[in-house]
Amino acid sequence: MTVIDASQSLQRDLKDIVRHAPGRLSIQVVGPTGVVAGWDADREVPAASLVKVLVLVAALREVDGGRLSLDQTLQLPEERVGGSGALSLLPSVTELAVVELLRLMVTLSDNDAANLLLHLLGHDRVTRTGREIGLQHTQVARNLRDRAAAESGRDNTTTAADQAGLLAALRAGQVLGGASTRLALALLAEQQHAYGVTALLPDGVVRGSKPGDLPGVRHDVALVETGGSWATVAVTATGMYDERHRQDYSVSVLPALAAVGEAVLGYLTGS
Structure with a gap:
């Protein structure tokens, strides 16, 4: 009998998904012992809202260091950038605690938070x-929806390898203290926009995720956990904007993202 290595089988599945997906995909899957499978994972792409996972970790590191409190309130500016989240629709909300800002930023991808x-x-x-x-290719150079900064060449960039590695280090308890790790994972599990990698996973699978999108761009990073096993997966997808007709068709890649999630779950369960 020929024994098929599960990671090699996953790699073949990912290659097949990439071949049939619209746009250009990069993928990285990381488990407790390191990289499991991937495809073009070091390609730098616009970070979109994936940058918010790193903001979450950076803020909670300040909490762990005693330089910031979750209960500390911050004043919201009158002008809101909107685009995603609730705060641009709630002008009467003028201040929020740090923990509430973190929740809005992660679960609703609120740009103002x-x-x-x-x-x-x-x-x-x-x-x-x-x-x-250990994120070698992630750069945070501007605020969200800062068009002037983007046009001047300042952008937020990342890679699938960095995003999957960040979430794996978070899951392994390597980047934050115990309480902050639990909070970060809980917020990711409350994700309200789980339409990508985790879209077709069964309810019994422990998971958390953070999507991100721009015109022609759809990303997702997720934690998939079942039966005592876990893996993180990041997918970045670009090149799905029709310049001639000024049409964004990035939603067409969502089935491919969901297929990646199913493939990772199959790797974890051996099915």
Whole structure:
């Protein structure tokens, strides 16, 4: 009988998904002992809202260091950038606790919450946090929806390898204290936009995720956990914007993202 290595089988599944998916995909799957499988995982892409996972970790590191409190309240600016989240629709909300900002940033991908935390922490500090954790290709250079900064060449970038590695280090308890680790994972598990990698996973699978999108871009990073086994997976998908017709067709890649999630679950369960 020929024994098929589960990681090799997963690699073949990922290759098949990439071949049939629209746009250009990069994938990384990481388990407790390291990289399991991947495809073009070191390709740098616009980070979109995936940057918010690193902001979450950077903020909670400040909490662990006693330099920030979860109960500390921050004043919201009158002008809101919107685009994603609830705060741009709630002008009567003028201040929130740090923990509430973290929850809105992660579960609803609220850009105004993220920008307030970025203002508090500083772009350089968030980038340095990533470097300390081992993220070699993730750069945080501007706020969310800052068009002027983007047009001047300042952008937030990352890779599938960095994102899967960050979530794996978080799951393994290597980047935060115990209480902060539990909070971060709980917030990711409360994700309200789980339409990508985890979309077709059964309810019994412990999971958390953070999607991100821009015109022509769809990303997702997720934790898949079942039966005592776990893996993190990041998928970045680009090149899905029709310049001629000014049409974003990135939603067409969502079935491919869900197929990646199913493949990772199959790897974990041996099915």
